[in-house]
Amino acid sequence: MQHRKAVMSRMIDFLILVLLISGCAGLKSDALDAISRAGQDAPLDERTVAAGLKEALRIGTERTVASTSKLDGFLGNALIRIVIPEEFEKAANTLRSVGLGKQVDKFAVGMNRAAERAAGEAIDIFWNAITRMTLADAFGILNGGETAATDYFRDRTEGTLRTRFMPIVRDKMSEVGLYQVYNELTDYYNKLPMVTEPALDLDEYITDRALYGLFTILGQEEKRIRQDPLARTTELLRRVFGKQ
16 A cells, blocks of 8 residues: 555656646646645655755745846845945035035945846855755744744855855956945045045945845745745645645
8 A cells, every 4th residue: 555655656746747847838727736736735744844945945046136136136126225335425425515426326326236246146155055954944944934944044144155245246346347436436535625534344335235135035035935825836835835
């Protein structure tokens, strides 16, 4: 009997794989659900849960990078748009008052363009961190809040990600000419009477805001997967998150 069940399970998995690979052009989604229901009804073990969470983060990361790395991915999204840093705000207002508003605006746009380009390089860095999630963490994350996996991922990996991400951000800042614009603005500002040079670490600021934007969008994608069955685009996601 156990042998027959095992054979049936493998047949079901094989049918699902064939149908998914072939595109299932003429098959309705409810037929696929019927084929896979026997496997979905089985209780979840730790390995399946952990695999489902990693799959959610992998897909969420891919969607996040696609969303943030496109033109205006940061600049056009008010939730993560990078604004003039507080340390430079006084200088920016002063520069605007002496006719350098366009250059200040160029600086603001350049920060977002650097983050957008850097975001495109984030998938491998994020995925390497995702693979380190342990079995012991799995069920706690599954039954946690709407962004429990993203929060866990950020808490455990942000320091390492920051270290690895900063050189990428620096490279993209050079690529879009951000350093040049910033240096021109600060040079002009420092020549004005009665001013104090802004204490700003631009590299750290852009890196911090870029990572904040990536994690924020990743959290939104996790919420979608948890809440919306249509966002569960793989069988593994449907099985794990359908049990919640």
